Amino acid sequence: MKIALDLKSWNTRGLIFVGVVMLALLFAGPEVFDLFVLLKVILFVSTAMLALSMGFIWGFGGILCFGQSAFFGIGGYAYAIGVINMGESTVPILLSVLVPAAFAMLLGYFMFYGRLSDIYLAVVTLAVTLIFYAFIRSTSGEEYVIGNARLMGFNGISSIPVFNWPGFPNSPLWPDDIFYVATTLLILVYFGLRILLRSHFGRVVVAIKENETRAEYLGYDVRFYKMIAFSIGAGIAGLAGCLFVSFNNFINPDVFALGLAAQIIMWVLIGGVGTLVGPMLGSLALQMLYNWLGTQTFASFLNTYLVFGAIILIFVLAVPQGLQPTARLLALRFLPFTRPPEEKARGGGDD
Amino acid sequence: MDTVALLIIEVLNGISSLALTCAGLAIIFGMMRVINFAHGEFMMLGGYTTVVATNAGVNIWISMLILSPLVVGIIGIISERLLIRFFYGRLVDTLIATWGLSLLLIGIVTAIFGNYITGVSAPLGNFALGQYQLSIYRLVLIGLAVLLFVGIYFVFTRTRLGLIARGTMQNPDQAAVLGISPPRVYMITFGIGAALTGLAGGLLAPISQIIPTVGFTYVAQAFITVITGGTGAITGTIVASGIFGTVRQLVTYETTPIIGGVVLLIVAVVLLRLLPQGITGKIFRRSL
């Protein structure tokens, strides 16, 4: 459908607002933040991208994947193994997107063409993640080598080279540059998803989430659309994993552990299913909460699982819509200037 | 010859422990269609109950056969009342809510007992099979699994309670018209499922290591088995346990437990691709 650039509509305003904030972060970042904070921000950008991938496949594709962290991990390991072997980062970055996307395509073929139910999908993706965890942990032996890269089992791979300028393996990026690259990628992925969702493909994906049977009656092969959407989500998660590894110079099998798998779902749940900004903010909020709890002595009896479990239960019982849609409803109600002139009766968030 | 006998016992062990893992879920998910992602944690709690009670001097059989199901059954009923009943009929919400419950239970147990491996030793000692030493308890476990499923089958086909429960699952409105209270039936059935899960956790405690996160090694295989079983939850679970238990045990014997798990998953996904309705989907509604 032709989209008129209607500056008055809520959706367009929201998009412009998000764009301005992101660009402000991009340009001001290295000026305002000292190195320590900047590194933290790079980490946040990486997790925000992971949150975005989950927000897309769950909120818009209706695919509740419990193993999004598997693609994050596969992307990270693909980059690590690639860059150690090639001594150059351009191709490994591409690999970090393509390898998880291809794996998701294969897994998706069996899950969607086999018409597995939501529950089975959740179980299979979780099981795949935990199997990766167990398998990579068991690869400490010297026989587990891919080219020059030893997998190192539960110790993880360390001293992984950071990004270099394409074509110049000997000029690595400085933290400032990595910040620019990561933030630019996040902006590209966010607006890329927005454009995708307005395309024919994206609209069909949303339509399938709305009513799978009707989409089939219209002649759309829902299995194919779901498989591709799932694969796109996996590619984005893989890119997030690549950023994470490059910033850390390190990866270990904990990326496949339960903790991260749980967190990704919480980011989306907290931020709001059916939005893209929500999950990114959700990931930021949760990590800040988590860091803060770590510094509080009264919280010493708390552990990750306890906190995560409690947060999930609170949200699923009390704020099932998530924070972003709830905040938006409140804003529309109490802040008159946020109301678009012609209030269009629309559900879920689009910005 | 001894090797063959050993392998047969190993396979039967694999089948029976998988079937035990699935028993409670076959009722809660297979019959009630409630997705309990905290299934593994119910098993973990059953395991901890047996370990704590046994270490406190209670007879291990009493711990396993009475205390574990009792404690977990009560926890199950509390969870049903406080959380799960709000989500009946909403599959995805139940999935997330029980996933939250599962993390919370891990968190509570970690806060109380710490993130350490515990366990109890198996009772009854060993016997010799040629050059191999085998635990008698593992043989007893095979018998107990058979007894348990015979019992479940009997309860749900031959008793008043079982008929009421099945009737309510199939048509709650009609049951309500007949003067049965569906919420009560759901609560009791969920409690029974949880108790069976606790029993399984207790019975498997002596042959496994218990840590707060142990549940996650159970939950995936339990769901995969029950779903593959199909609409006839009990029969299907037995058949699927038979297939998966055999495959996993044989592969594990040849390679490692991790590869055994991978092969189980692959077989399950391929099987579901071929039989989307599950194993008993073909024998629609005729088996339980």
Next chain:
Amino acid sequence: MTDARPILETKGLTMRFGGVVAVDNVDFSLAEGELRCLIGPNGAGKTTFFRCLTHQYKPTSGKVIYRGDEITGSHTHQIARRGIGIKTQVPSVFDGLDVRENIWLSARRNHKDREANRVVDEILERIGLTHLAHQLVGQLAHGERQGVELGIVLTGDPELILLDEPTAGMTHEEVHRTTEMIREINRTASLIVVEHDMQFIKAIANKVTVFNQGAILVEDTMENVLKNQQVRDVYLGKREVA
């Protein structure tokens, strides 16, 4: 018109659920351009038969043939692409999208972007929902949602349309409008309609097929069917006929 070659046929179509035979060895034939109503008491197998045609159920045995090609094993989306439009009993629409987007999804499958927008405007006009174009479908009244679904089906330019109880839950006024619309649709497409409302059937159909116990009991004009003693026994005795 009715002696034209068949657009849709079934041969020995059978659907069993466990021991229950819901559709029993049905040979059915619909001529090009025909409008046929399926009637029968509850549980007669109409809906199951209907779902076998759309491959929501996979028939136990027998064939479904569309324009000479067997489509029995095809997926629902493949059947739809051959030009068969489907309207279900409960309106199956995209509740979370607005009316325009609903129709657009159907238009965009067959047309390029610009052409699709033109088709959408045309259809909105035709079903009389232009003024509701930007309303969420989930917020519309039942009759309007029926209208949206009909619009979605028409947008696909189907050659055969399967309608399952199109007037269910409609007001008298809406039934009247639907009758008009079905007559109009029938100028360009063949139709199979599953219905209960006898007034409505009388108004639209020449020929009806009566189902009983999974099989075809009678196939004749509405007039003769109403006179038929067998039909009265199994069906009309239980139901008020105006």
